[in-house]
Amino acid sequence: MLAFRSLKLISTRAIALSAAKRSFSSSIVAHNTPTSLHAFTDDELMLRESVADFAQNIIKPLVPQMEEEEQMPSELISNLFEHGLMGVETSADLGGSEMSFTAALIAIEELAKVDPSVSAMVDIHNTLCNTILKKYGTKELSERYLPQLATKSVASFCLSEAGAGSDAFALQTRAEDKGDHYLLNGTKMWISNSKEADVFIVFATVDPSKGYKGISCFVVERDWGVTIAKKEKKLGLRASSTCVVNFDDVKVPKENVLGEIGLGYKYAIEMLNEGRIGIAAQMTGLAQGVYDMALPYMYERKQFGRHIGDFQGMQHQYAQIATEIEASRLLTYNAARMREEGRNFVQEAAMAKLFSSQVAEKAASKAIEWMGGIGFTREAGLEKFYRDAKIGAIYEGTSNMQLQTIAKIQAEKYK
Numbered sequence: 350m351l352a353f354r355s356l357k358l359i360s361t362r363a364i365a366l367s368a369a370k371r372s373f374s375s376s377i378v379a380h381n382t383p384t385s386l387h388a389f390t391d392d393e394l395m396l397r398e399s400v401a402d403f404a405q406n407i408i409k410p411l412v413p414q415m416e417e418e419e420q421m422p423s424e425l426i427s428n429l430f431e432h433g434l435m436g437v438e439t440s441a442d443l444g445g446s447e448m449s450f451t452a453a454l455i456a457i458e459e460l461a462k463v464d465p466s467v468s469a470m471v472d473i474h475n476t477l478c479n480t481i482l483k484k485y486g487t488k489e490l491s492e493r494y495l496p497q498l499a500t501k502s503v504a505s506f507c508l509s510e511a512g513a514g515s516d517a518f519a520l521q522t523r524a525e526d527k528g529d530h531y532l533l534n535g536t537k538m539w540i541s542n543s544k545e546a547d548v549f550i551v552f553a554t555v556d557p558s559k560g561y562k563g564i565s566c567f568v569v570e571r572d573w574g575v576t577i578a579k580k581e582k583k584l585g586l587r588a589s590s591t592c593v594v595n596f597d598d599v600k601v602p603k604e605n606v607l608g609e610i611g612l613g614y615k616y617a618i619e620m621l622n623e624g625r626i627g628i629a630a631q632m633t634g635l636a637q638g639v640y641d642m643a644l645p646y647m648y649e650r651k652q653f654g655r656h657i658g659d660f661q662g663m664q665h666q667y668a669q670i671a672t673e674i675e676a677s678r679l680l681t682y683n684a685a686r687m688r689e690e691g692r693n694f695v696q697e698a699a700m701a702k703l704f705s706s707q708v709a710e711k712a713a714s715k716a717i718e719w720m721g722g723i724g725f726t727r728e729a730g731l732e733k734f735y736r737d738a739k740i741g742a743i744y745e746g747t748s749n750m751q752l753q754t755i756a757k758i759q760a761e762k763y764k
């Protein structure tokens with residue numbers, strides 16, 4: 350904590366106050382000047398620098414321990430709150446940093462360069478949980494939950510179930526209307542952040558006979574009887590908790606219905622559409638992080654009397670990966686700016702997630718090869734990125750689901 354304070358970190362809250370009035374989208378619209386996707390506001394650039402410092406100086410030394418223990422130290426989570434990374438878009442009057450969606454992605458990308466698990470926590474908390482509360486919460490719900498989510502309480506997004514993954518609307522969790530409250534019963538699977546969470550955004554059906562039109566969304570507190578049944582042991586993202594979460598006769602007051610009863614399916618689709626851009630930022634960061642680890646080695650290691658990075662066979666490979674990482678980043682920030690400009694970004698978000706997750710896997714695999722035997726050792730720290738990359742093709746919609754979304758939009762255009 351002290352070490353972190355001593356860094357020249359900008360307070361994200363301080364940035365927020367100046368950032369609030371100067372969003373990128375409004376400046377584009379005001380001046381109608383097209384810019385490259387490398388154009389960021391001063392505040393976004395400062396945030397990138399400060400999160401990069403945080404990741405390098407505070408998170409990186411903890412990574413081996415987090416991998417070994419498969420959990421995140423609570424002090425690190427407190428640090429994320431303290432520096433405004435858990436309420437990036439939340440307004441300053443509710444305790445947040447009041448920055449842009451792009452700023453949230455910048456934080457996610459920078460964190461993933463060093464540890465994709467920490468990045469996942471920040472991503473899910475911000476782009477799914479805070480966003481749904483901000484968008485659909487009543488004034489009372491927003492005022493009750495957004496300040497705590499910006500300052501001290503971790504949140505989870507509970508949609509998937511054993512029989513409802515890609516087909517999320519096959520969910521079985523039941524919310525029975527009991528007059529002054531709903532009674533929640535069911536089991537959610539693979540829920541990120543759930544070990545640490547105090548607040549759960551839960552999708553359940555009020556009437557299974559209505560199909561997807563019965564799905565509704567609830568804000569549930571851990572203390573009301575939410576239990577963690579099992580913490581999964583995973584291939585990657587080991588420090589990010591992924592658990593089976595049980596809701597057994599959990600009483601949820603009616604004022605904790607998020608939005609309208611029966612519209613939960615719509616909210617879930619909307620959140621995942623934009624959440625996907627967060628995963629794309631995470632995968633872009635992962636790819637860049639592993640690339641940044643391998644490239645310097647190419648100019649330390651000599652074979653046949655030359656740096657291995659000077660062999661054309663190596664140059665062509667890293668030039669290719671550098672190009673693909675750049676393409677990932679452009680797809681990601683383009684989708685983000687489209688969302689900020691109020692355009693339809695569904696296809697672009699799907700493309701960004703699909704492509705960046707492919708690039709992350711490829712970059713991690715190549716980086717290990719580039720470092721030869723050393724790359725294959727755990728000590729080098731690359732194999733973790735190789736394992737972590739795999740999740741990009743699975744959560745918030747598998748790669749097949751992204752392809753299906755893109756194909757549907759393409760077909761509509763040409764049919």
Ligand SMILES: Cc1cc2nc3c(=O)[nH]c(=O)nc-3n(C[C@H](O)[C@H](O)[C@H](O)COP(=O)(O)OP(=O)(O)OC[C@H]3O[C@@H](n4cnc5c(N)ncnc54)[C@H](O)[C@@H]3O)c2cc1C
Pocket residue numbers: 473505506507508509511513514515516538539540541542583586591740743744745746747748749750
């Ligand atoms: C680490 C981790 C964290 C997660 N975090 C969360 C979370 O916080 N909250 C949450 O709600 N969920 C979470 N999930 C769940 C995740 O979103 C699901 O695992 C994902 O949606 C895929 O569902 P599934 O596992 O049931 O796979 P399935 O849907 O069974 O898919 C298996 C395979 O079949 C393919 N497939 C399925 N249907 C089709 C189709 N129609 N056409 C073509 N191919 C198809 C898929 O592409 C995939 O390759 C997490 C999962 C993991 C592993």
